[in-house]
Amino acid sequence: MRPNTRFLFLNLGHSVDHLLMLIFPTAAVFMALEMGASYGETLVLATGGFIAFGAFSLPAGWLADRWSRENMLAVFFLGIGAATVVTGLASGPWQIALGLFVIGMFAAIYHPVGIAMVSHGGGMVGKRLGINGVWGNMGVAAAPLLAASLCEQFGWRVAFVVPGLVAMAIGMLWVLHCRSVTGQAATDAGIAARKAGAAPSDEWKRILAVVFIATAIGGFIFNATTIALPKVFDERVMALSDGAAQAGSLIALVFAGAAFTQVVVGHLIDRYSIKMIFLLLAGGDVVVFLLAAEATGSVMLATALAMMMLVFGQIPITDTLVARNTPEHWRGRVYAVKYVLSFAVAATVVPVISGLHGKGESGGFATLFLICAGCAAAIALAVAWLPGSRRLVAAQ
Numbered sequence: 001m002r003p004n005t006r007f008l009f010l011n012l013g014h015s016v017d018h019l020l021m022l023i024f025p026t027a028a029v030f031m032a033l034e035m036g037a038s039y040g041e042t043l044v045l046a047t048g049g050f051i052a053f054g055a056f057s058l059p060a061g062w063l064a065d066r067w068s069r070e071n072m073l074a075v076f077f078l079g080i081g082a083a084t085v086v087t088g089l090a091s092g093p094w095q096i097a098l099g100l101f102v103i104g105m106f107a108a109i110y111h112p113v114g115i116a117m118v119s120h121g122g123g124m125v126g127k128r129l130g131i132n133g134v135w136g137n138m139g140v141a142a143a144p145l146l147a148a149s150l151c152e153q154f155g156w157r158v159a160f161v162v163p164g165l166v167a168m169a170i171g172m173l174w175v176l177h178c179r180s181v182t183g184q185a186a187t188d189a190g191i192a193a194r195k196a197g198a199a200p201s202d203e204w205k206r207i208l209a210v211v212f213i214a215t216a217i218g219g220f221i222f223n224a225t226t227i228a229l230p231k232v233f234d235e236r237v238m239a240l241s242d243g244a245a246q247a248g249s250l251i252a253l254v255f256a257g258a259a260f261t262q263v264v265v266g267h268l269i270d271r272y273s274i275k276m277i278f279l280l281l282a283g284g285d286v287v288v289f290l291l292a293a294e295a296t297g298s299v300m301l302a303t304a305l306a307m308m309m310l311v312f313g314q315i316p317i318t319d320t321l322v323a324r325n326t327p328e329h330w331r332g333r334v335y336a337v338k339y340v341l342s343f344a345v346a347a348t349v350v351p352v353i354s355g356l357h358g359k360g361e362s363g364g365f366a367t368l369f370l371i372c373a374g375c376a377a378a379i380a381l382a383v384a385w386l387p388g389s390r391r392l393v394a395a396q
Helices: 005-021 023-035 039-055 057-066 069-088 093-107 110-119 125-154 156-178 181-196 204-236 244-259 261-269 274-292 297-313 315-325 328-346 349-356 363-383
Strands: none
Touching: 005 023, 005 039, 005 069, 005 093, 005 110, 005 125, 005 156, 023 039, 023 093, 023 125, 023 156, 023 204, 039 057, 039 093, 039 204, 039 328, 039 349, 057 069, 057 110, 057 328, 069 093, 069 110, 069 156, 110 125, 110 315, 110 328, 125 156, 125 204, 125 244, 125 261, 125 315, 204 244, 204 274, 204 297, 204 315, 204 328, 204 349, 204 363, 244 261, 244 297, 261 274, 261 297, 261 315, 274 297, 274 315, 274 363, 297 315, 315 328, 349 363
């Protein structure tokens, strides 16, 4: 196998992670009809899954640093795939909620493990994380399109079973790769780097404090936009489309187009002031969320694209700050803490959307976008506290 095969698997893992976590928000529209429940009552079943997505990140990062990142990634692929298949076979709301919880539990593995593996090696870490981020957001983009298409053609159960089986197949291929000569060499290099025990940067406490603040608040924004957008399009943009599948295509185009912002941002932060770029993105978010509060039709479509470009563009920034300022041997645990904060706050989004959606046809989403605007302003204030140096050297 070629040397880039490892990076390909890491990128596929990021896509699978977000794809399987975000099948349910679109499928919930179809499941609600079948179960005779409202959208809000059905969506709330995902609360436990999003809590698990954050809570299990910490033990996943700890196990990866102490045991094996490669083995943990195998557990991720096989576990999340099996859990998704079982969820598609569930009967009744409690079984569905349990299945979504287990999906979230295995999904928690990827970020502290996979991102630590992507950031290993120094060099153009922003570029690598940007590319990996695009793959992750391609999973976000594919989720509403794939889920809507499968739900319309075959029912919501198939929308879970088919992607779950694909994830398990990728996991089996990953295990075979790790047993190959190339895979074993990469594993040995990672183990050697973790044993080196380099020191963190001089200002690591201040930098990580900003990272954790921005990550926690950003987790709410990310989940609010990715979870709410299928229903926002259903209520505000459906006049531009002829059905759920076509609306899913519009959402997928928005997510896919916005995802490539991460490559541009990754390129920029390897060369210019990461603080200034972060401030520009966070400030732009404030403006766009204020516009989104009242937007409809084609204006909502254009605003959604700008919104997701700014949201996705911030993802490689915090991951790069961690990679540049923490040593390899405890980077997995730092990423774990980062994603625990992100996903723990993100888990509050489901009940918030469920509660706000009862306030009229679009009033609930107007309030949600105003909350997101306030969150973006808070991130900008935190970023202003970052050191003003042009570039911080990565810990090896």
